Structures are given as structure tokens and as C-alpha cells.
Amino acid sequence: MVSTYLSYLSVTNNLSKTLSAVASKGAVANETAYYKENIGKVTTVDEFMDNYRLYSYAMKAYGLEDMTYAKAFMKKVLESDLSDSSSFANTLSDSRYTQFAAAFKFVGEDTAAQTDVQQGSLLDDYESSFDEETEATATETAYYDSTIDKVTSVDDFLGSSRLRNYVLKAFGLSTDYTSTSFLRNVLTSDVDDPDSFVNQLDDDVYVNLAKAFNFDTDGTAGDPVQGDDQKSQVESMYAISVSTFASSSVGDAYTTYFEDTIGNITSVADLMADDKLVAYLRTAYGLSDSDPDNYISAALKSSSLATAIGLSDLHDAFNFDSDGELADGTTAQTSDQTSETTAAFSENYVTSIDSWIDDSVDNYKSRFADVTSIDDFLTSNADDDDDDNDDDAELWQMALRAFGIGSSEVTKTQFRKILESDPDDPSSYVNQLNDDRFTALRASFNFGSDGNTLVPLLAMSQSVIDDFVADYKENKIRYLTGTEATDASDAADTEMTYFNTQMATLKTASDVLADDRLVNLMLVAKGIDPDDVTDNELEKMFASDPDDPESYVSSLSDNRFAEIVASFNFDTDGNLSADQEGTVQQRGDVLETVNNYIRQTLESDQGDSNTGVRLALYFERKAPTISSAYDILGDDALYEFFTTTFGLSSYVSNMDVDKQADMITSFIDIDDLGDPDKVQDLIKRFTAMYDVSNGTTTSSAVTIMSGGATSISADTLLAVAQLKSS
Template structure:
């Protein structure tokens, strides 16, 4: 009879070859093919339990074959929340149930329009987009001012998209509908010359409208009934609206000094005053206050204050008035023009003055009065309303507060968005909530007033994995960013968020990492290690929700460390170049890098990620109840179980040896050995303990396990191998006549190859 040692060695010497041999067996390959083909159709626990071939295959893979009958029990396992330490699966002492639950995504994947990470990302994008838009205003203003000193003709202006856009925005002209020849003629006109293009083209219409206004006003004066007056006023408003439109072009013409032939005169296309006029118009058109706007308003304030000689000058000038209110934070509804006037004319030496009376409860009132030098009658010497120090203080206050109201509004909008998005279950609901829709559109840089709702709807319902889908025909990255930020399917319903790994896998990795980092530690060290592990697990769980590419993952050492440690791979033994080749592999190609690796763990790891071979996030890897990696892991476990069963049919010792070798990495304490019949038998035989060993108090049993077996050695594959070798010899000593041949392999053969009782005892006690 072949010894246990030799039989085990024949299998384990090239374990991968042994596993491949078993995998090719017709019954094994047939069941594996069925599992792979049908597990992707499973979307619920009922689906799995209802297909006996799938269910029993998975149960055998995880060593739970004898529990296949207990469907009600296994349902509770599969429906457990693995992120909850008190959930059913986590409270079971047998880790196989938790491992089985982590192989599936039944309890962890929740459908949502956006995950919490996606919501936070959207809010962050909104903030950055608003900042970028403000910076763009400054950039475009600086660009316009610089380029206008360089252009040689009106054609240079109209041919430059940025300059033309700046001009059109300033005057409210549509960039989509305009006549180039008409606009060229207008900008080359002298409005004071009756023979100029603008007067020849628009003059007659303007004169006719003015005549119509005069006639209407005459009729209005003679009207006697309210209805008649209302009708005429409406008529006048129509004429004035048209006149305003014509005036826009006259204002544009006055903003430039181009010659009649369109060329730039020696003095330049614009004076400083003309340039400032357009800058003011452009900035006033912006919906948000940018840095450029703030600087422009501060310059205006300093320029105008040089000639102010009465408080009424400030009250009458909307820009000065708003500048002061903003600087001192006086935006409340109770602050009106008379409030500002009374503050500025307060006598600070008079305790009963307005500023002194209300300054205690409103410190800004008192500060405003101190920063200006108006007399109680509101007068002041022109230019003396503020000292240089006072003016600098007012301007600095403005720079500190000019966007406070805006920031508050943004915070409110973000809060409303977060509250509303959680309840949205379809594209229709999303499109129907204007505040939520507008926030999202602004976040990606789309103007809610200019986009088509049809376009937005179709973009959100596009299949991002189909290069021919609607989203890619738009050729606009803003719509693609929008679509990727939400979890709508092609029917417009919410789905599970697409992340680098499924939530179930993330939870599984986190749990395994914690186990590995706290393994065999004493209570005091274990507490500290668990705290440190918790920090890494939290980081992993959070960051994996944001990872978009394989490259992002590989370059984050903390993420890589957690993942590899959870899979029993030493992170120090793996290079980034190796990981890049793994993630660039095609799992469906048997010749790809990952499939050529001796250790199948790399294919299992790759299969847990939703990346394509180019490293980009893709829903194509999603396979329902299990990720590709978990399917591979289940198939590999099934093959290993089959191998062990087949070996056990001819030699139970070999099966025990293979079982221990496989489970050694998951043993965390002596009680794991005592709670597993096969592991306990391995230990008992290895140290030649009697059957009555199991009758001892369990704590005494645990103490003996720790005495004979150094559990720390289970972390070292070489030491585990020696444990298995020892077991195979001791098994034959106890169970068969093959002991002599097994021992001769270990000690050598010959006429003097006898084994003494002392040597056998030493072998049984050795570690």
C-alpha cells in the first residue's frame, strides 16, 4: 500500500496540475459550465435556492455539502448584513457560513439614483464648477482686455470665438442667430455720422418707432377710459422694447473706434473708458459674483468715492450702495437706504446718535459709521468721505464678504439636493424636480436654461457600455459626466451603483483583512491591531466607492495592501508592474497574463473588479449575484473539494492533509481547530493523542493545542508543509502498515533503518 506521505506528496507536489486534472473530468467540467452559465441569471436568494444544481454546487464548494438540505437556515445566512457584526452569518462560529455569504451580493447591493459617495462627488463637482466659472470670468475679462490692444480690424474681433462670445454676452446678443455682415457694419459705424452703416440701416426704423411712440403718447393723453389707456400703454411698451433692441446695436457701435472699412485706427480699437464699459456689462450679466466682478466693483467704489460730497451720492448710486451693504454684511430685510443714511450721518460723540444707539446689538452699524467721515447733514468735502486707511478697510471687508450670500445659497442648494435625491426612483422623477435637476446640470457645467430636457433624459438612459448609444453621439463630455454620476438603466429605473467592486466584495475584503491583521494576537495587542485595521478598512470601503480606473487603484498603496492581505498575499512580494499586467489581462483569454499564473488567486482578484482590460470602469463585468471573481473562486473551491473527496476515497489521511493545508490560513485560534472535526483529527493524530482527548474540558483542550502546536507557524507556508509531512507519517503509524515505508522516506533506508520507540515518541511530540 502506498504511504499517506507519498500519496499526499504526489498530489501536492504540483497541486495546480492535480486541480486541472480534476477540473477536466467530465462531471466536474459539466457542473462548472452549468454554474458559470446560470449563476449570472440569479438575482435573488429565491433564484439560487430554487435551482438545486446551482445551490448544491455552491454549497459543496464552500464545504457545506452536508447542510444542503437546510434551505431555511441558509436563507438566513445569505440574507445577513455582513457589515453588521451581529447579523446571523457573522454570529455563527463556523466561518464557512460567513465565507459562503460573502460570495454573493444579495444583502449588500441597494438600488439608488446615487450612492452616498456619488452624492458627495456631485456636491463637490458643483462647488468646483462654480469656482471654475468664477475663474473663467476673470480669465475671459483679462483675455478680452489684452487682445483688444492687439487686433487690427473688426474681422479679427469677429473671427475670434472668445472675443466674440465676450462681446455678445456683454450686450445680450445670441451667438446662434446673428448676421456677420450686419454686425461688421454696425461695429464699423460712427453713430454721429448720418451716412454711417448703422444710421442708414437702423436709423429709419428707429425714427419710425420714435414717431409711433410720440403718436401713442398723444393718444394716451387724450384717452378717457381705463381700458383705452391700458391698450395704449401696452402699445407703447412694445415700441420701447423694439427701440431698446435697436439701442443695443448703437451702444455696441459706440464701444469701438473701428474705421468705416473695419480697420483699427492708430489710437486703437477702444479707449480705456470703452473697454471698461464692456467689462461692466459682461460682469453684470454673470449670475454669480466672481473675483473679477469683486475687483471691478472695488475699483468702481474707489473711483467714485473720490468725488462723493454727500451721503445722497451713495444712496443714489446702486453700485456704491450695494458695495457698502455687502462690505458690512447689511443684507437683512430691515436694512433699507434710510438705515444706511442714518448710520453714515451719525455723530459718534453723541450717545443718542443712530449708530451709537443700535451699534451694541449691530456692531457693523458702528463700524460703518467709523469708516466714513460724513457730517450729520450728510455733507463732506469732495474726496474726503474716507481716509486711505478707512477706504482700504472697507474694500478689504468687501473682498471678505462679497460671496457670503452666494456661498450660503450654495450650501442650501446642496442640502436640498442631498435630501431630495435619496427619494428619486426613476429618470422621470429626477426630471420632474427642477431644483435637483438644475443643481446636477450646473455641477457638470450645463446651463439649465439652454439645454434640452429630451437630450438630458436620453443621456441619462444611455447604455454607457454601448459605443453606439445616444450619449456618445452627443460628443459632449458634460453629458457623459452627468450620466456616469447616476444609476439609471435604459428604461429609466434606478439600479445598483457601479463601483470598482461590488459592495459585497468590499465588505468581504474588509472582514478578511481585519481577521488577518488580528490573527493569534493577545488581547491587549489584538485591540490595538483591530483599531488600526478598522481605520484601513474604513479607508478601503470609502475609497473603493470613488475609484474609476485600475490605475487609480494600483497607485494607492493603502488599498492594494488591504486587498492583497485579505487574499493571503504579501503586499511586499508584489510589484506595481505585476499588478498592471494583472489588471490589463482578459479573463476570457486563457493565454492572458493572469490566466498563466500558477496561483489562481490573481484571476479571482481581477474578477472582483468592474474594470475592462484597458482599466476603465465598466458594467460589463457585473454578473448579478456574484462577481466574475467570486464565480471563479466558487469553481476553484468546488474543484478543490472534489480533489479532496477523491483522494479520501483511497486514503482518508491524504484528504485530512489536504484539508488542513487548505484551511491553515483561516485558523485564528485553538478553538477553530477544536470546533472542526477534521482539523481536530489532524491535530490528534499529529501528536498521537488518544480518542479520549475530546472528553477533556474544552479550555484544557485549547491549552494543549497551544502547547503542542505553535499557531503562529500557520502564517508560514514552509512550517505548514512540515506539519502536514509530520501528520502523514503519524497517520500511517496509527492507521496502517505503510508506516515503515513512510518513515523510511523521511529517515533513509537500509539494514540499519529500524525505528526505535524513543524516535517515534520524539516525532509525535515535535513541532
């Protein structure tokens, strides 16, 4: 008769080939194909358990075949929240139940309008946009200031789109629809000729534009093309026009504009026609947004009305008659009055932009916590009754600003259509806009076509991330105790946090493979030494399809690599894809379940011929996961392996549990179970002792290994254990 050890070797010498042979058997292949094809259709625990083929397949895969009948019990296992230490599965001492529960996601993934990473990135961009705007304004103004003096003709000026657009923005004119020929006619008009082109337009904006330059009617530039006052006025107008927030530089620009312009005002009507001047006075004299502009015109004309509406200071700062005109020889303001007005503006103009930005960011975080739909997002400020937050930016407008999109470019309706769009559909609304800003905006949120929140698409689904980090920590501290265990646990926590955070930021397989910390964690989590795998091998693995049995990663003898690749939501091009996400089981979990089923079938088939081979195979598989003697005591098959290996009487099971644990550690150094060579030594001893116990062989070698006896009595062992513990 062939010895148990030789039978074991015949299976394990080419384990990959052996497993492939098992997988190709008719019944196994049929059940596996059925499982792969149908597990993705399941959405509830009841559906899963009512489908006996699926349910029994999974139960066998995780070594729970003998519990298939206990559906009520297993339902509680599957519905357990493994993140809760008090959940049903976590209270069971047998780790097979937590492994089974971890392989399925019936508890479900959490939906979120934004992940922490998405929100953090958006708010960082939002905050940065203010500095970027200030820098951009300064850059354009510096260019204009140094270049405009070099202009020698109107055509020279109009030929520079950068100069031309700067001036158009300064005067609030369209850079897209204002023609150069029209501008030429304006700039070469004689503003003193009532019949000139610009005066025939009857629009003060164009008259002021013509006055800002010294072009002759033939298009040649005067010397200079702009005087200092003209240049200063245009530059201040530009700063005011392009600014979207209050800042000290914008406040200075407003004051410069006011000082340059107020001397040219000859009536209240002139003043009220200039939006910038009106805005300046509103700030200087404390008018609220709800106060109409005619408060200003009324106060400028009438002292009694000004007093009645609390604007007597405004009235006293100007010299208009009751008809809104100026008396001969009188200016709108004296220099002292102008100084008083600019001082009032400086006092009232809010330049604490940093504080305002911080408040807006805090407001965004606070309100966004309650967002579960696009409706919530778009109305989050409007529904607020807290008057203290009335000045906070609208959340959706903050999002637009973060991506460099002006609030006037998109309506709320369009914004909604963007967020409802399918980013993977080339014909969706957002993709038809053909604007990277809008696609980036869409990618920053997780809303479905129905407007409700979705589970975020990550490089690795959150439940799978949780499994990886938990396995990583378990493997890092498995054989450690005391201070070593504490230090290793703290170090593992650091890596776990890093892994969790980074997985929310990665978009390609290359991103993952470029980070050694991520690679090390995922390999260690699967019990693989990172030093045993090259970067080139990993690249080939992630470029292959784990669902294709002929692919590179599927052809490897170690199926853990295929399980790792399948755990990511990447396609074979290495790009993030929702197509790779599973339902109640992610791809990696499906593959692991299938691999477990085939391994369980192999062990079961071998057990039909020789129970010893089955126990040896089982021990080989479980040894790396054993953390203490109690793991052996809690597993009947491992316990049988142990007692057989050391020729112990079955009566030892009657001993006190702690005494049994002491006995196990007196025979086996648990740390050795992480060493494949020492595991093989134990398997050799087991198979020899198994053959002795079953009358297969009585070689001298076996006699030596067994100490010349086939068993040790329970009484003797009890005495030894008591002596050891005393």
C-alpha cells in the same frame, strides 16, 4: 503499502497539475460547466435551491455537502446580512456558513442615484465653478483692456474673434449668428446721421454698440478707438452679461454701468428699455421677483403712486415729470441722487456668495438623500413647501453648472434623456451629443433607462469590497492579542476605509495597480505576501482573462491570483465594464466556488483511497485560517488531525472545552500555522502517526515522534490540563 506521507506528496508535489487532472474528469468538468453557465441566471434563493445541480455543487464547494438536505436552514444562511453581527449566519460558530453566505449576494447590492464619491466630485466642481467664472471674467477683461488700444481699424477689431466675442457678449448679442459684415456696417455708421445704417435698424442696442467705439465711416479707428468711459462701460456690461451669480465684482460692474449710463437717459421709456438699469433699480429699492417692472415706471412718474406702493424713495431719486420726460436743462439724476441710488444698491445687493453656495450644497445633499428616480431629482425643489429654501438652486441646474453646461443649453426633457441614456451604447442619446460635458454628467449618476436608480458600477462591487476588507483585517490580526491586536486592528481599519473609498473612484486596472496600498490590501486579503509578487507579474495578470483557462493568470499554480483579477469589473483591456458584473455571484466568487469544488473533489477522491491523505490535504488548506484552538475544536476533521498527530485518545473529547483548548495550545503554537514549513512538519508527524494508528508502519522514527506510545489517556491529559490552568 505506500505510506500516507508519500501518497500525500504525490498529490501536492505538483498540486496545480493534480487539480487540473481532477477538473478535467468527465463528471467534474460537466458539473463545473453547468454551474458556470447557469449560476448567472439565478436571481433568488428559491431559484438557486430548487436547482439541485447548482445548489449541491456550491454546498460541496464550501464543505457543506452533508448539510445539503437542510434547505430551510441553509436558506436562512443565504438570506443573512453579513454586515449585521446578529444575523443568522453570523450567530453560527462554524465559519463555513459565513463563507458560504459571503459567496452569494442574495441580500442584494444597494442602489444609489449617486455614490458619495460621485456626489462629492460633482459638488466640488459646482463650488469651483464660481471661482473659475470670476477668474475667467477677469482674464478676458484684462485681455480686452490691454489689447483694444492696439486696434487701428474696424477690420483689425473684427479679425480678432476674442475681442469681437467679448463685445458681442457685453451687448447680449449672439457670438454664433452675428455676422462680421453686419457688425462692420454698425460700427462704421454715423450715429448722428438719422439715415445711417445703424439708425435705420431702429434698435438701441446697435446704436449703443456704435457709440461705444470711435470708428470712422471708412473703418479707421479714432485716437483712441475707445475712450476711458467707453471702455469702462463695455467692460462693466461684459461682467454683468456673463455673470451667473452675485458677487462683489459683479456688483461693482453694475454700479459702474449705472453711473456711466444714467447721465444719457432722457426719459422713463429710455430707462425701462435698458434691462441692466431696471435690474439695478430693482435691487437698490428692494423690489421682489414678483413685483412687475411697471411698478418702477409708475413710481418714477407719480409721487402718489410711488407712495402707495412703497417706492417713494425711488421717485425722489429721479427728476422725471408725470409724462415720463425731463424738463429742459434737467438730468435724470443729480450727482447726489446718483450717490443715494448707488448707496442703496450696495446695501441691498447680496454679495455673500460663499454663504449662498454653502446653503445650496447643503440643500443638494439633504434633498438628494431622498432621490430614487430621475423624477425625484428633477422635481426635488418644486415639491418643497419650505419657503426658506425658495432661493436654493435647482438640483439639476447645479449639476449642469458643475460640468460647465449653461442652464439654457438643456431643457429638463433633454436632461432626462441624458440620464436615461446607456453610456456604453455608442448610439445612445448622450453619446450622440458628442460632447464630453454631457458624457461626464451622465457618468455622475446611476439611473437606468426606466428612470430608476441602479447599483453603481464600481471597480469592485460593494459586496466584494466588503469581503476583501473583512478578510484583510482578519489576516492582519489573526495571531495577535492585547495591545498588538488593538494597534493592528486600528491600522487595518485605516487601510480598509482607504480601500473602500478609492474603489469608488477607479476606472481602470492601471489605476488599481498604480496604488500600492490597494494592491497590498487585496493580496493580504487572499493570504498572499505582497513581496512575493512583482509589478510586472500583476500587470500581466490583469491583462489576461480569468475566464480563459489558457490565459496567463489562469495558468498560474496559485489560483488565488485569478480570483483577485476576477473580483474586479474590468475587461481584458483594463477598462471598467458592466459586462463583468455578476448577479447573485460576482466573477471572483464564481471562480472561487469552482476552485473550492475542485479542491473538495480532490480531497474526497483521495479519502476514498486513504483517509489520512484527505485529512492532511484538509489541514494544509485550513491551517492558514486557524486563529485559535477553538477553530480546531469546532471542526471534526481538524480535531481528528490533531488527536492523531499527537497520539491522543478519543476520550479527550469528554474533557471540558476550555481544558481541551488549553491542551491544544500546549501541543501547537497557533502562530506556527501561518508558517508553511511548520505546517509541513505537522503533516509529516500526522501521516506517520496515522500510519501507526492504522497499522501501516511501525518505524523507529515514528516511535520516537510518538514518544514511544500510541496514545495518551484522557485521565492523564485531564490532570496535565488542570495543572496548567492552576
